[in-house]
Amino acid sequence: MDALSPEERRLIDEAVAAGRVTEVPTGASAHSSYVWDQSKKTLVMREPYAPKSWAHRKGGRPANPALAARRQSVRVMVAEGGRTGAEMAQALGVSEAAIWNDLKVLGLNLKPVTHGLPQGLSDHNAARAAAVEDRRSRIADMAARDMTRTQIAEAFGVSPRSLYADIAALGLDIPDGRRQARKEAAAPAAEAPEAVRDGAAAPAPIQAHDKAAAKRIAQADRKRAAIRDRRRFKTGVVADGRYAKMVPADATCTVHGHMLADPGDGEAVLKNGAMNAKIGGDVLVGRLRGARIFTLTLEERATCPRSCAHWRGCYGNAMHYARRWRHGPALEAALRRELSDLCAAHDLVLIRLHVLGDFYSLDYVALWHAALRTHRGLAVFGFTAHPDDSEIGRAIRFLREAHHDRFMIRHSGRTGVWGSFDITDPEPEKRIGDAIVCPEQRAANRGDREGVHCGTCAVCWSTDRPIAFIRH
Incomplete structure (x- = not known):
């Protein structure tokens, strides 16, 4: 502490004797310098101490007393235990991300068993999970009645694509009604004679003796299989x-x-x-x-x-x-x-x-x-x-x-x-x-x-x- 004048020492002694000095300012340390504030009747820091590492990274910017006080509160809450990150954030009026950053700076960790979701978010997730389970149960019942994917989508008022995740989660193989209709409509055309377009005949099917073409098809099939399934x-x-x-x-x-x-x-x-x-x-x-x-x-x-x-x-x-x-x-x-x-x-x-x-x-x-x-x-x-x-x-x-x-x-x-x-x-x-x-x-x-x-x-x-x- 910097040397005090005799007058300042007298004022300090009188304040201590009268019981007016009750606390040390937030952020005080042995490295801080103080002066007497006559209006507040207490010691105040002349220049808050900034750690060397902080000064080195931030060009000597002084520490924030409010931040130091909050981190001290975080340290106390962790020592007492029983609070989640969200509860600590609510108590201190800051975001949960700020609390986790404070814990990182202080080198502290919350046990996983004390880190849960806020009750409101837990209730929301529970309601959402219940809605998903109810929807998938209805989809399974419709599939058991041999309804197509298109029919199920119409019953829910959504597009068939919206049901893909639910059908995959249920492990079901529900046929697409529209795709089946297109196949049936295209079947007669496949059996028709060779079509002629713009005066030229459609390509003829690959002949059995064309070994080069057959080899290329086999290579493409193997490559497609490898892309989809890399299992040994x-x-x-x-x-x-x-x-x-x-x-x-x-x-x-x-x-x-x-x-x-x-x-x-x-x-x-x-x-x-x-x-x-x-x-x-x-x-x-x-x-x-x-x-x-x-x-x-x-x-x-x-x-x-x-x-x-x-x-x-x-x-x-x-x-x-x-x-x-x-x-x-x-x-x-x-x-x-x-x-x-x-x-x-x-x-x-x-x-x-x-x-x-x-x-x-x-x-x-x-x-x-x-x-x-x-x-x-x-x-x-x-x-x-x-x-x-x-x-x-x-x-x-x-x-x-x-x-x-x-x-x-x-x-x-x-x-x-x-x-x-x-x-x-x-x-x-x-x-x-x-x-x-x-x-x-x-x-x-x-x-x-x-x-x-x-x-x-x-x-x-x-x-x-x-x-x-x-x-x-």
Whole structure:
């Protein structure tokens, strides 16, 4: 503090003795200089202290006392706990973005379980989800009555194109009435003799002996197939409704220890979905169309909650050649690095969590929260065995509410909104109650060659209705 004159010291002593000095001005520090303000009867800063880093970046602009006071309030609220970012913003009269910036500057974090949506926005999302579920239920009923897409669109008073997302989410194949009418109208013309236009005959069909033309057609067909489906294997796993292999009840890790690896050896932990027949490499339908799909596989049981209903019969028991990554700080560092690279290379990236394993800690859930906030083109879908009312289950649920269109994680072993469960019937109907039976599994069991995979289905992330899977 700068030296004070004897007169200023006398005034200060009198003010202290009279109890008029009750607080230090906002933003005061040991580096500030003060003078006595006779009108206010207190010390005031002559020149507020600006941190060196701030002065270096902003040319010495002094700190804002109001900003310092707000950040001190933020620090106190975080220490007390129990408040969300939105609640803190409302209490301090600023935007939620300002609160998150303050937390970043202060080096503080809110636990995911305390970060939810404002009640009004939650109610709005709930009402919207209920309306979508009601509309899709009506569409499913109309499709069961053999109504065409055009007829259903007329019943709703919209264009057929407006129903594409709902039909894809339901996994239905509803014929387009107008397209069928055009085909029927064009059928007689196809059977008519060769037409002549402008005095020239239409091109003759390719002859069987024209090998060059046939080769070009075959090359084009292969290229079109590669564009649509980059999967290495296009035959899905047949699910018979039974566990493939059981392990002892006291097992606590994978039975394929030779496939467990440590991250950081030069091999990517996020694998291209094209290497998985079920997942696929690209999203080809719905609101995430164009996204590249990648998968993450952790160690089963070692990262899973003991309450998992499939602890002994996990389908990972039969996955002898799946690379599992050991969880911990090295994995989390690798994920941050690879997510940054993938989101820089692609506009949309969709991560499947987890082919095997589960969310193993609150810090790991927070990692995905931070990734979603950092990378706007990132989305996540998958399943967890953590119950809704468990600590990690609540963190997952609140994160799903905060990023309802980019964090689509379902709870296993239950029905209802964002639920999933397994069935033992290898040939089920498309729907069981309010649940949709996995279209990819049904196609694999029928032996379809239509190339159904997650990227062409999109049900898991397009609707909050429960999904039923055939046990395998």
